[in-house]
Amino acid sequence: MSKSVPLFKIPDHQVAGHQALNGQLGPLVDESGLFYKPLKDDRGLREADFYKTLLTDDRVPDHIRKFFPKSFGTQTLEASDKSGPLPHLVMENLMSKYANPSIIDFKIGSRTWYPEATDEYIDKCFKKDRETSSLYLGFRVSGMQIYENQDLGYWKPDRKLTITYTADDVKLVLRKFVSSNQASDFKKEPDCKFASTVYGGSSGILAQLQELKSWFEEQTIYHFYSSSVLIVFDKGSLLEGKKAAPTIKLVDFALVIEGNGILDHNFLGGLCSLIKFISDTNKDC
Known part of the structure; x- marks a missing residue:
């Protein structure tokens, strides 16, 4: 049986940042509750490195980690602006559990x-x-x-x-x-x-x-x-x-x-x- 391909779409409840509207480059979400943020430059890579460090930095108390979105590394997928494959930071979709x-x-x-x-x-x-x-x-x-x-x-x-x-x-x-x-x-x-x-x-x-x-x-x-x-x-x-x-x-x-x-x-x-x-x-x- 072939593995199903995730269906990506523009986030319904994004209020700030770059948005993947009208063929522009921006984040995508899937039906499993994940959020994909494109890493297009050095600043994006720095954010990915920060999440990686945060996971292993024992100087950050556990009760503070709850204030940060969960991160699941990076994944390459087709960019929302159709410019080709691009690394994306994979995080939890913070809005997936909210109806309104x-x-x-x-x-x-x-x-x-x-x-x-x-x-x-x-x-x-x-x-x-x-x-x-x-x-x-x-x-x-x-x-x-x-x-x-x-x-x-x-x-x-x-x-x-x-x-x-x-x-x-x-x-x-x-x-x-x-x-x-x-x-x-x-x-x-x-x-x-x-x-x-x-x-x-x-x-x-x-x-x-x-x-x-x-x-x-x-x-x-x-x-x-x-x-x-x-x-x-x-x-x-x-x-x-x-x-x-x-x-x-x-x-x-x-x-x-x-x-x-x-x-x-x-x-x-x-x-x-x-x-x-x-x-x-x-x-x-």
């Missing part, structure tokens, strides 16, 4: 460029950091989607808009994220119905972020430049009165460098700022 996920991708750090970058790359990143909320908030919204209901589907603002969000915009989005009414209806005040369920509690988003923060307050192994905190929960389940455990994951490690015994103040500062925004939202709700 609401997601926000926060790129962490007031500085997204790494010390070894070229002057041209640094200038490009610094311009973007300065023109978005990164420089003054310590993070920016790279992308998002909020599930509304079965009829309306998702509210998914353009990423060119989300990265320009001001502090007030971020506060509003964090309220919309945990509300039962339609996120796309700007005439209605968000009801924050699910704030305590998603943000609060011993296993909510704030508790998970605090656990991650505690590690960053002491870890000097890595510096995470241009990495993101992904926040997700199944809003469809909450609308139906079911449980929907919220989750955070760290993603995007193409620009991770050695910490050399120095705290990652850039990432830690952004993480603290994000925690403050979410904590204030939870209290106000």
